[in-house]
Every structure is written in C-alpha cells, then in structure tokens.
Amino acid sequence: MLELAFTLNGRPAALSVNPAARLLDVLRYDLGLTGTKEGCGEGECGACTVWLDGLPADACLVPAYQAAGRDVRTIESVAPERLRPLLASGATQCGACTPGVVMTALWIVENPALLRSHTVRELMAGNICRCTGYDGIIEGVEAAVAERMGTPGGAS
Amino acid sequence: MNVYRPAELDEALERMASRPVGDPLLPVAGGTDLLVHWPQRLDEHERDVLDLQALDDLRGVRWSEDWLELGALASYWDVIVDRRAGEEFPLLARAARQVGAIQIQSRGTWAGNVVNGSPAADGVPVLMAYDAVVVLESRAARRTVPLDAFYTGYRRSVRQESELVVAIRIPRRSHELQQFVKVGPRRAQAIAKVGLAVTRSEAGWRVVAVSVAPTVRRCPTVERRLEVGPPPRSPEDLDEALTADVSPIDDFRSTAHYRSRVLARVLYDAVREDARDDAAPGR
Numbered sequence: 001m002l003e004l005a006f007t008l009n010g011r012p013a014a015l016s017v018n019p020a021a022r023l024l025d026v027l028r029y030d031l032g033l034t035g036t037k038e039g040c041g042e043g044e045c046g047a048c049t050v051w052l053d054g055l056p057a058d059a060c061l062v063p064a065y066q067a068a069g070r071d072v073r074t075i076e077s078v079a080p081e082r083l084r085p086l087l088a089s090g091a092t093q094c095g096a097c098t099p100g101v102v103m104t105a106l107w108i109v110e111n112p113a114l115l116r117s118h119t120v121r122e123l124m125a126g127n128i129c130r131c132t133g134y135d136g137i138i139e140g141v142e143a144a145v146a147e148r149m150g151t152p153g154g155a156s
Numbered sequence: 157m158n159v160y161r162p163a164e165l166d167e168a169l170e171r172m173a174s175r176p177v178g179d180p181l182l183p184v185a186g187g188t189d190l191l192v193h194w195p196q197r198l199d200e201h202e203r204d205v206l207d208l209q210a211l212d213d214l215r216g217v218r219w220s221e222d223w224l225e226l227g228a229l230a231s232y233w234d235v236i237v238d239r240r241a242g243e244e245f246p247l248l249a250r251a252a253r254q255v256g257a258i259q260i261q262s263r264g265t266w267a268g269n270v271v272n273g274s275p276a277a278d279g280v281p282v283l284m285a286y287d288a289v290v291v292l293e294s295r296a297a298r299r300t301v302p303l304d305a306f307y308t309g310y311r312r313s314v315r316q317e318s319e320l321v322v323a324i325r326i327p328r329r330s331h332e333l334q335q336f337v338k339v340g341p342r343r344a345q346a347i348a349k350v351g352l353a354v355t356r357s358e359a360g361w362r363v364v365a366v367s368v369a370p371t372v373r374r375c376p377t378v379e380r381r382l383e384v385g386p387p388p389r390s391p392e393d394l395d396e397a398l399t400a401d402v403s404p405i406d407d408f409r410s411t412a413h414y415r416s417r418v419l420a421r422v423l424y425d426a427v428r429e430d431a432r433d434d435a436a437p438g439r
Binding site: 002019020022041042043044046049052055056057058060061062063065066068069104107117122123124125126127128 | 157158159161184187188190191192193194195201205207209210233236253256257258259260262263343344345
C-alpha cells in the first residue's frame, strides 16, 4: 500500500491506497465520493473530470500517487446554486456526463480570461454528452461567465 | 508495484541506475498514455515506476538566447499559455491544442509524447520540424540526441534503460513557412489518421509525416525534392518522393490508400504557395 496525503475539496485527506490505483478509484471507492463518474476509462469522455492544482484533468488517467501533495477538487465541492445557469439552458439530461461538464464549465467561469484565446466550445471539447446536442451546455457556460463578469447576457 | 517519487534529479538517476538489466523502472510524467484502459491491463500493475512529478527542476518552459527548453514535465497546456512560444513557435501550440482536450493537455507532457513513441503522436512532429534535440541524462552521463535520430523502430528509441529524458530543446530561428495538419475523425479528442508538420528556415525544408510509418517520420527525399526540384504542380508531383520516405499501412484507424492520398494532398497544400513564390528567376 501507498501512503497518500493531499488536499481534497479544501480539506486535508490522508489514506493508504493501492499503488496501482487511479485517482478516480481512490475518490470513488476509498473516499466514497461517487459524484465523479467513470465513462470511457480512456480519457475521451470527460465524465471523470476533476480539478488537479486548478486545472481540469481526467481522474481515470491520473495515477493516484500523482495526487500526493496536490490540490484536488471534485463535484462534491460545488454548491448547488452554481448549477443554475446550466439547468436554465437545458444543459443536462440523463446526467451521466454532468459532473464532468460542471467541473470544466466552472473552470471556464472562474478563469474567464481563457476566452480571449479559446472558445467555450473548444474548452468544453473534452466533455462528451450524448443527450443535449451541446448547444445548451455552451449557452449555459456563456451565461454563467456573463453573470460572473457582472454583465447582462445569456439568461434572461 | 513500487512507486518511487524522488524530489531530486540525482536521486531519480540513482534509482534508474540501480535496476538490473531488462527490468528497468518505468518513468511516468503525466501518466495519460500509461493509464488508458488501466483496469484491464493487470499485468502492467506490477511494474515499478519512477514518478517524475516531484522533480520541480523538470517543470516548465525556459528560454535562453539560443533555445526554447521544455523541461521533462512541461505540459501541452504550459506551452499553450506561453505567449512567447505562441509567437516564436506557433506550431507547438497549434499541435498542443489538438491533443485530446484540456483534461489531457493539462497532464500530458511533450517529453512523455516523445518517449511514448507513438507513430501517431501530435507533439513529436512539430518538435521534429523545429529540429528539436532530446536531452538524456543518466547517473553516468548527459547527452543530446536530435529528435530525428531518436527513434530506431516502432516504439523503440536510443534511450537506454537507465536514462531519463530531462528536457527537449528547440533552436531559436525564424521560419518563413510553418504548417501543421492533423487529419482525424473529429477536431478534438482524436488520434491522427494522417498528420504533417512542415517548416522552412535558413536550415532548409523540414517535412515530418505522422501515422504513415512505424515512427513519426522525417522525409528527407521530400525535403530534397522541395529544395532542388521544380515547384510541385499537383499532389501527384510529390508521390514519388513521398513513396521513398513513408510506408503507410491499413489498420483500425485508416487505410494505406487513404493515408497516402491525403498525405500527398495536405503536403501539396502546405508547400504550394511557398514553392510557387520561390519559382522566381534564379532558382
């Protein structure tokens, strides 16, 4: 077993883990944080997106040992009211992709300077959704960014 | 499975050197290639790894007068957000933005892309088109190898078992032409069916082809054709030279026929304006 200590959703976490575990496995099965979903297991669908030191990462492709000493943030840290712009724009349907979508969306919302060089669509390209057709997700993120920047836009 | 997480490079090199021949430590940078379908790859779970993430000296993008140096832990995202890299070496960011999406770009590293050695790599072709050099270090010695001499076959390279790739260096020079094309099933989250990086500078033409050989492949015959031959008038004009340099195959991602046709077309598209401009008197 491997001793692992890191910051999880703002609080210290320390536990023994299987050295071959993925961060996704540790979150879900050792820590019981099942909000982070496993989809494809190959870094394509983005359902397992968490923040690692402030950047979105696929928890299925992060060896658990690489969380040591780092800052990990999962969907469990997100206050429900922050989902309002996404709900209002029809960005959710079956919900399988939603935790990952939310984590990438909030990263954009909290780093709006990204939109000087990137479109929302490009930044969200790592989150696959089989229900909504994406437009609702893109609109929801744009509305949340507008809200954050204090400008009227998107949501009416 | 043992995981070693050295915080000093000397300790890392010592660990690498301490292994018996044939049972090396597996160096892990971002882990994004290693962990694909990991739960099904049980036989690999016993392998001892050297995690590089605590080696802060290997982080980031560094500039010197002559080089841009990417530390072994420099990620695609590190380069995407480096404005100077975007201005001086635009193909780096262009390729990086087509690697997966942010979730991979934030973790995947240039050095990992080089060492993983996939013939469909996105980072390797642009590095090779910029004449990048791989910096290898072992307990015994430090050496540099031009990236276009790094590979010896499919996922095989000159890196010895005890060596770590500690950095990649790109010589700073101005380029009059630079192109990167990735042909995949969609714009994001795709692996290249065919790819191409082309540059032209005082050092001459560099043409690097992706997914059409056992390794990412520099194309010396094509380069010479562009250097001394008449300007190509059609994709077919480039076929003879391309055939000498690449050997595409059928696999689950594409076919040999598609790959050679598309490669000739994207290559023609990348070089034709420039080749025509240079068809001026005196050449």
